[in-house]
Amino acid sequence: MAKVKPKRKSTWVDMTAMVDVAFLLLTFFILVSQFRPEEVVTVTPPSSTSDAKVPEGDLIQITMDGEGRVFFGMAGKNNRMQMLDNIGEARAIEFTEQEKEEFSLLENFGTPLKDLKSYLASGKEARKNYDQSTEGIPVDSNNNELEYWIRAAKGVSRQAPVAIKGDRLAKYPVFEDVVNTLRDLNENRFKLVTGSEGEQVAFVE
Amino acid sequence: MANVEVSESQKKGGKKAIRGKKRDTRIDMTPMVDLGFLLITFFILTTTLNQPQAMDLIVPAKEDVLDNEQDRNKVGDEQAFTILLGANNRMLYYEGLFTSNSDELKPVEASWGTGENSIRAALVRKSRERNPRYDQIPVLQKQLNAGQISEEEFREQVTEIRSYKQGAIVMIKASPEATYENMVDILDEIKIANVGIYAIMEITPQELTMLEETFN
Structure with a gap:
């Protein structure tokens, strides 16, 4: 007796619905996404239970990496251009239009002023190498360039909030130097960027 | 196909x-x-979907430092609670002020997190000891969660309780070997324990010696 052959079912699946879903999600992610700005150093901030957000807008960000180097950055291309103008004026350095353009593309930098011009003139690869080996922005009391930069940035926008983003392993004296610099400039209120940890409550019976 | x-x-x-x-x-x-x-x-x-968290830190203005020097003398011996952050994520705390008769100070090593000898437990104990209304904060929190009082009311009352003049005054002093993470963590503990008055201060040589003596 011939066996009844199971009917071959078509494996065709209608994908239209799936395409719809895929593109819907795609649209969502495109709309909500903000590209992570390229960072010259990677830092892992410590976590805290704080639920406040880092303010947006003209944020001034001071980054400390694990080796104690300090980097500086300000949000906004135009802000950065103005900031370079300000610092050029304050430190009597002339910057060309091209240098300004290059500078305005830097989200973060850890270049002492004396190297800034050569840094701006160099290419991408050279910059990467430089970022690896740089000492960061000097914060010591006899040559506090961080102070100049904060002044320049505050000259662009007086209300700009200041955030400190430090690596977990950054040593405390670096943080102290940064805080003291801010205090010298009468910036007594700032944010510490941290990862989130969820809320915790002290145990009280 | x-x-x-x-x-x-x-x-x-x-x-x-x-x-x-x-x-x-x-x-x-x-x-x-x-x-x-x-x-x-x-x-x-x-993408970075959510903004990173941030913690507010307010430091006293430079001009106030002189006044603080005088204020420091006003801090009662029984109010003072000093935390010393040392190397390798370890810390000490001692109660009382560092004066000439420092032999009486008993530095205690505290651990992170929760537990009997954690810094959180110590902060809660000290705050409760000093501030008679300290235990009202969780009560208020419960009321807020139940919707019995408004957010503003809650904040106002908590601020009032925290700023109690005779309450505990926590001084945080970090040694050069402490990390930034230790500092953030301790600020976090202070927030969790609802400590009202605290300050970040420079560590003194005597305190550094104290750290060394206790850990070695």
């Missing part, structure tokens, strides 16, 4: 070709789905 091509072969079949042939309009969508999900993956991986 290629359903569109099927109609091609039907053409040769004969007369039927003359009539307007019905084409199969089904298109294989699989590559499109692939592409869609590939792009989604890309966007998920490159």
Whole structure:
């Protein structure tokens, strides 16, 4: 007796619905996404239970990496251009239009002023190498360039909030130097960027 | 895969070709789905969906430092609670002020997190000891959660309790070997324990010696 052959079912699946879903999600992610700005150093901030957000807008960000180097950055291309103008004026350095353009593309930098011009003139690869080996922005009391930069940035926008983003392993004296610099400039209120940890409550019976 | 091509072969079949042939309009969508999900993956991986958290830190203005020097003398011996952050994530705390008769100070090592000898427990104990209204904060929190009082009311009352003048005054002093993480963690503990008055101060040589003596 011939066996009844199971009917071959078509494996065709209608994908239209799936395409719809895929593109819907795609649209969502495109709309909500903000590209992570390229960072010259990677830092892992410590976590805290704080639920406040880092303010947006003209944020001034001071980054400390694990080796104690300090980097500086300000949000906004135009802000950065103005900031370079300000610092050029304050430190009597002339910057060309091209240098300004290059500078305005830097989200973060850890270049002492004396190297800034050569840094701006160099290419991408050279910059990467430089970022690896740089000492960061000097914060010591006899040559506090961080102070100049904060002044320049505050000259662009007086209300700009200041955030400190430090690596977990950054040593405390670096943080102290940064805080003291801010205090010298009468910036007594700032944010510490941290990862989130969820809320915790002290145990009280 | 290629359903569109099927109609091609039907053409040769004969007369039927003359009539307007019905084409199969089904298109294989699989590559499109692939592409869609590939792009989604890309966007998920490159986006930062939420803003990072931040913690507020307010430091006293430089001009106030002189006044603080005098204020410091006003800090009662029984109010003072000093935390010393040392190397390797270890810390000490002692109660009372560092004066000439420092032999009486008993530095205690505290641990992170929760537990009997954690810094959190110590902060809670000290705050409760000093501030008679300290235990009202969780009560208020409960009321807030139950919707009995408004957010502003809650904040106002908590601020009032915290700023109690005779309450505990916590001084945080970090040694050069402490890390930034230790500092953030201790500020966090202070927030969790609802400590009202605290300050970050410079560590003194005596305190450094104290750290060394206790840990070695």
